[in-house]
Amino acid sequence: MIDRYTIGEIGEIFSDESRMTAWLEVELLTVEALATLGKIPSEDAILVRRLAPKIDRAFVDEVGAREAITNHDLAAFVDVVQSHIGVSAASWVHYGLTSSDVVDTALSVILVKAGKAISGQVRGAILALYNKAVEYQDTVMAGRTHGMHAEPTTFGNKLALFCLALNRDYERLERAISGISVGKLSGAVGTYSNIDPEVEKIVCGALGLTPTPATQVIARDRHAEYVYALTSMAATIETIATEIRHLARTELGEAQEYFQPGQKGSSAMPHKRNPILSERLVGLSRVMRGYLISSLEDIALWHERDISHSSVERVIMPDASILAYYMANKLTSLISGLVVDEVAMKRNLDNSFGLVFSQSLLLAIVDSGRTRDDAYRIVQGAAARAIKERRHLRLVLEDEASVQLDESVLDAAFDAHRIIANASLTLKEASKIPLVRNEFQ
Template sequence: MIPRYSTPEMDAVWSDPARFGRWLEVELLATEGHAAIGIVPTEAAEICRAKAPVSDEAFVERIIERERVTDHDVAAFVDTVQAEIDDPAGSWIHYGLTSSDVGDTALCWAMRDACDLLIEASTALLETLVDMARVHRDTVMIGRTHGIHAEPTTFGTKVALWALQVDRDRERLRQAREAVAVMKLSGAVGTYSNIPPSVEAFVGDALGLRPIAATQVVARDRHAQFLYACASVGSTCEMMAVELRHLQRTEVREVQEGFKPGQKGSSAMPHKRNPISAETISGLSRVLRGNLSAGMQDIALWHERDISHSSVERVILPDSSQLAFYVMRRLKRLLDGLVVMPERMRANLDASYGLVFSQPVLLSLVQGGATRDDAYRIVQRNAMRAWDEGLDFRTLLEADDEVDDDVLDDAFDLRRSLANLGQIFAQLDAIVI
């Protein structure tokens, strides 16, 4: 991931020293697991642990240098580790294992840790949304469908629905964590031909990973599920970001992103205050969805394995982890600094001459005995005139001989439109942070 969108927390999960450190721990635990059943001498396993190299940048460089000879990263890693531990103990490193035993177990370990960070970020974002929804529960605004004024709602209701979706994403991340928190040490084609299942269980217990049946590799539908959870996070964040972008348009101006001292919105136009965070989130969500497509294509491998997935995963798994984490963090910052403009929201609601109450008027006429089609015609006729001529909708209705004025007070009562919002907020209150 380019530095612009990387974070220290995810860097710590996906860095080369972290990756080789995981490989090393898998190798050492496998050696100790073999020692526990008498295959590897106990003293040799102890020497391997004691003399194991530290996985730092210098260790990484030694592996890279060796890979120039082997043209195989796991073989280069094993050669480097064995050389540093030295024979005879070092010869027990990688005993009975194949490359995917080490690489896939370590990769699942990394994805599990990435999930933990993503779940933590989703919870923080959820807390912000829940608080904002409660603060603005009664902040009245116009609801829009197709970009056109529809009926009144509140900003808090809008945010509450966002929170419910983020909570669903958090559950998807939890399910993805369960799917990827697995491992395999079952050998070249997954038959345990050269490694006992007890060694796999020993390593799995130590790492907190569940042993699963596999070919030479862990099935890639698990990785695709992880990528889907990341892409879903991105799409949810984009859904909010797109709405916030619309609400920041000059003609609407119901919210604004925060603007810190010294910030510049444009290199050319000093007045500009652009929705840059929301736009960035929208853009990065596209990358997340693209990565999901690549991950789905990684599921179909030849026979018991090939490496067509490997080069793809070196890019998309770290990058999707980083981007999903980044967009949630970026959106939380956006929301924490968001300027909400209730007066502008109310002014926009009133700007359509009262047309937002057309459905209550329609229903009142039906209750009064009109057929629905006749009631629709009466309301639509007055609504179109109000819109075309810039006239007050209620005044026109009061002048219409086919309308009973007595029904209009209730139909135009804003409290009636918002009376049942408690149904939505009850679901919000049921979220367990």
């Protein structure tokens, strides 16, 4: 991933040094497990651990130079590790293993670490959404369907729904992390032909992984599930960002991104305060969906394995993880700094001449004894006149001789606070999120 979107700890997790450190730990733990089981001398295992090389940039470059000869990265790695150890005990490194034993198990270690880092960012975004939902739980605004005014809602209700959606993504990610928390050290086709199954148990246990039956590689549905969890989260972030982009439009002006001192919205037009972060998040979500397709196509491999998945994963696993971390981090900033214009929300709600109360009016007329179809046609006609005459729906209806409703009935029908009386149930549901409950209660 380009530096522009690589922030915090996530970049280091996918560095060459991190990857080879994970490889080395799998190799060293395997040697130690062999010693524990009495397969090799215990003093050899101690020596291998003591003389193991430090994984730094110089070591990575040395492996790269060796790979130019072997044309195989793991084989080059093993060669360089053994040469650094420099004693006969180095021969136990990679004993009984195939490359995927090391690479796949190490990849699981890295993805678990990355997943947990991303989870931390998602938790921050969930709390930011909940905080904002509480702040605006009573702020009435126009609810919109098909882009048109529908009925009143609250901004807090909208944010609470986003909070619940992102929490579902958080739970998906936690399940995906559990699904990828597996390792295998079972040899060339997964039959433990030259390695004791107990070695796998010991090594995986030390790494915090669960041994899993496999061919030469761990089944890629686990990796696809991980990428799906990230992509689903990105889609939720896109939903939130799209909403903010709409609310920020000049015609609405109900919410906008925080505009920091010195910021410029346009190189040509000084008045512009564009929703650039929201637009960026929408764009990055499109990238994430591409990674998901690639991860799904990685599931089907030939027989016990081929390496068609390997080149794909070298790109998509780091990039998807880095982008997910970035997006969750920036969503927190977006929501925390969101500028909300409650006056504009009320103004826009009033600009539809009371049409947002049409269903309440329809039901009031039905309650008075008219058929539903009669009531519908009466309100529909009154609504059309309200738009044409630019008069409030209540005033238009009061001119309708065929409808006689008490003032108290009309007051109730056009009472926005009555309509949103139960909107707080969504926020109450969000307050049950374990993360929220632990933080605020």
